[in-house]
Amino acid sequence: MKYNILSIKRLNRWAFAVIGLIVIFGSEVQAQTKATWIWYPGDYEIWLSNKMQNRRTERGSFFPPFWKLDSHYVLIDFHKDYNIASAEEAEIAVEGQYNLKIDGKAVAGYPKKITLPAGKHRISLKVYNQGAVPAVFVKSAHVVTDNTWQVTFEDKEWIDASGKTSDISATQYLQAGSWNFNEANTSPSAFRLPVKPIQAVAKDKKANSIFVDFGKETFGFVKLHGVKGKGNITLYFGESKEEAMSLTGGELVDKFEVNQPESSDITFEGSRAFRYVNVVFDGDVSIGDVSMLYEYLPVEQRGSFKCSDEQINKIWDVSAYTMELNTREFFIDGIKRDRWVWSGDAAQSYLMNYYLYFDSPSVTRTMSALRGKDPVTSHINTIMDYTFYWFISIYDYYQHTGDKAYIEQTYSRMQSMMDYCLSRRNKNGLMQGLTGDWVFIDWADGLSKQGEVSFEQMLLCRSLESMALCANIMKDTKGSAKYGALAKDLKAKLFTYYWNAQKHALVHSRINGKQTANVTRYANMFGIFFNYFTEAQKQDVKKYVLMNDKVQKIVTPYMRFYELEALCAMGEQDYVLKQMKDYWGGMLNLGATSFWEEYNPDKKGAEHYAMYGRPFGKSLCHAWGASPIYLLGKYYLGVKPTAPAYAQYLIEPKLGGLQWMEGTIPTPKGDIKLKVSTTQIKVTADTGTGTLRIKSKTKPECSDAAVKATANGYYEISIQKGKSYTVNYKAV
Structure with missing residues (x-):
């Protein structure tokens, strides 16, 4: 198969950074002070995700997603009512065919500039684009496209026999979506992630091959220098040396023909993941050198963590790099x-x-892309539990950012998604996998997905609670009451149907109305940090499930994330620190430069790379492997919001066996910085009102604030923004 070759000049022309942090506060969208490209909210995210997700290949073959892909609306109406003191010239840029009107009167042709009349007027554009998202850019001295513009995909206009246009009061408008494309010539459809050149750290050149090592896991475009001759070139990519050396078993292979009479440089069009590249060529082809262009999303790393344990520092750094690699469009x-x-x-x-970048647009882009459009015909990614994570994540996003506007834009799609879920309950009011449903839970040998699985009910219950909270934000009192009542009923059923007093835990499932004997960790650990258990039940679950080696162990970082969170929520930071050092440290000991999809210490050698029945099927750079970032930020530094957008927050540091630690927690309006040792805590904060809660053998001393004693040896200190605090204490 012959592959397209992309010149470095063309690639660099594409590679501009148009990333900006758009943070929305409070109950209303903040108007932007400069023009930006706008579109129907969620449409660009859907369009861009379709492009990105269809880049997957396996050994040169196209590998599309498993699920339905929605598309953008192809005809959009945009308008803005404005009031200006004097007429001014406006620049117009549009992606698609368009009709432009002032106060309902069409402007002839496809104007690039127009004069906006003084006074109160409405400017509107109707844009058609089948191939890309209809988008507009308008810029004058006082009128700019931003997220205060109104958009709709159906304006419901009609014209009567007299030629009069109807009133359009039936139209439902939303506020426009945007992502900081802030110049007329930076059109959204042309967006590409930027790149930078990276050199290999080692090369092994032979007569017909070059074996290249870039030193660590990386992602981007391979560049061949000084290519000359006629023949075939094959690139064997590897996250491990063994994968790159395998001519038949590797996941990623690119082959192409070359006919280069003169020496030239070529860059491959397809971005790939690798550490090693085995470049094999035949005929009279010669290659001078191999490098790469590293492709990345330029987000700012605002969070940090450092402590007295160098292995934990390395784990945090590699987790951050793993997140960097998996944070793309x-x-x-x-x-x-x-x-x-x-x-x-x-x-x-x-x-x-939230603990590394606090890049809100990356979150909303992803959530919007996952949801897609109505009508709902399947679960998100076809996976029941993945649908529930989507609901839970939306309210969690609001809690961290205070972005009410996103709830307003998404609420109707939340309702239709929940209607779909509720329609698939069985006669007992429980979720059970139906035809077309994938009940995933985790990769675990022999894990049953049959019957009414307790874990799915747990996630649905939390999803209903999230719906009730979002309904409150939307002032939907009927919805709040409905979802709240459903959540209360399901929570009661969780304990009636699944709690087993003899096993001191929730059982894994029910089949034909009867409890199965199996106890797994999943529902039990979620019940702890969802705070569904009594304190006695939490202690039982910790003893009989989480600390019980007879219960099937978790081997993926995906569910280790939640298992260790549950233990941290129970105050087991000392134990969790050892687990992190053993589990993530175990990957580092095997040479990992990013964290894996799965790690089983019982495997040996190349066994670690196998998965899905393929010798190199496992991902050695998987986003869910980076969970120490979250655990160390929320449960060791101990910082979390207790009101939306960190208007109020808690700092409850726990050293967990460390001698000292320090770090930065990013928030929507600045950072919270913390230094903690066994005898002293220093705090500064740029936002909100915080509560520092610590346990001390003696009453702490703080010259900057009052120290209040609470129960069980705990003390609290109020933290105000813009001030620095030093607290002397004796750690328990």
Whole structure:
């Protein structure tokens, strides 16, 4: 198969960065001060995700997603009512065919500039584009396209026999979507991630091959220098040396023909994940050198963590790099194999993002792409549990950002998605896998997905609670009451149907109305940090499930994330630290430069790379492997919001066996910085009102604020923004 070759000049022309952090506060969208390209909310995200997810290949073959792909609306109406003191010239740029009107009167042709009349007027554009998202850019001194413009995909206009246009009061408008494409010539459809050149750290050149090592896991475009001659070139990519050396078993292979009479440089069009590249060529082909162009999303790393344990520092750094690689146009699962947007993977990436980047647009882009359009015909990614993670993530996003506007734009799609879920309950009011449903839970040998699985009911219950909270934000009192009542009923059933007093836990499932004997970790650990258990039940679950080696162990970082979160929520930071050092440290000991899709310490050698029945099927750079970022930020530094957008927050640091730690937690309006040792805590915050809660052998001393004693040896100190605090104490 012959592959297209992309010149470096063309690639660099594509590779501009148009990324900006758009943060929305409070109950109303903040008007932007400069013009930006706008579109129907969610449409660009759907269009862009379709492009990205259809780049997957396996050994040169196209590998499309498993699920339905929606499309953008092809005809959109945009309008803005404005009031200006004097006439002014406006620049117009549009993606698609368009009709432009001022106060309902059409402007002839396809104007690039128009004069906006003084006074109160309405400017409107109707845009058609089948191939890309209808989008507009308008810029004058006082009138700009931004997220205060109104958009709709059906304006419901009609014209009567007299030629009069109807009133359009039946039309439902939304506020426009955008992503900081802030110049007329930076059209959204031309967006590409930027790149930068990277050199290999080692090369082994032979007569007809060059074996290249870039030193660590990476992602981008291979560049061949000084290519001359006629023949075939094959690139064997590998996350491991063994994969790149395998001519038959590797996941990614590119082959092409070359006929280069004169020496020239060529860059491959397809982006790939690799550490090693085995370049094999025949005929009279010669190649001078091999390098790459690293492709990335330029988001700012605002979060940080450092402590007294160097292995933990390395784990945090490699986790951050793993997140960097998997943070692209969207949060994806892994860079080698799927490169798709999976809701379960993304749900964890959102949480890690809040402690690393706090890049809100990456979260909303991903959530919008996952939801797609109505009508709903299947679960998100076809996976029941992945649908529930989507609901839970939306309210969690609001709690971190305070972005009410996103709830307003998404609520109707939340309702229709929940209607679909509720329609698929069985006669007992429980979720059970039907034809077309994938009940995933986790990759685990022999894990039953049959019957009414307790884990799915747990996630549905939390999803209904999220719906009730979002209904409150929308002032939908009927919806709030409905979803709240359904959640209360299902929560009661969780304990009536699944709690087994003899096993001190929720059982895994029910089949034909009877409990199965199996106890697994999944529903039990979620019940802890969802706070569904009594304190006695939590202690039982910790003893009889989470700390019980007889219960099937978890081997994926995906569910280790939640298992360790549950233990942290129970105050087991000392134990969790050892687990992190053993599990993530175990991957580092095997040479990992990014964290894997799955790690089983019982495997040996190349066994670690096998998965899905393929010798190199496992992803060695998987987003869900980066969970220490979240655990160390939320449960060791101990910072979390208790009101939307960190208007109020808690700092409850726990060293967990460390001698000291320090870090930065990003928020919508600045950072929270913390230094903690066994005798002293220093805090500064740019936002909100915080509560520092610590346990001390003696009453802490703080000259900057009052110290309030609470129960069980805990003390609290109020943290105000813009101030620095030093607290002397004796750690328990």
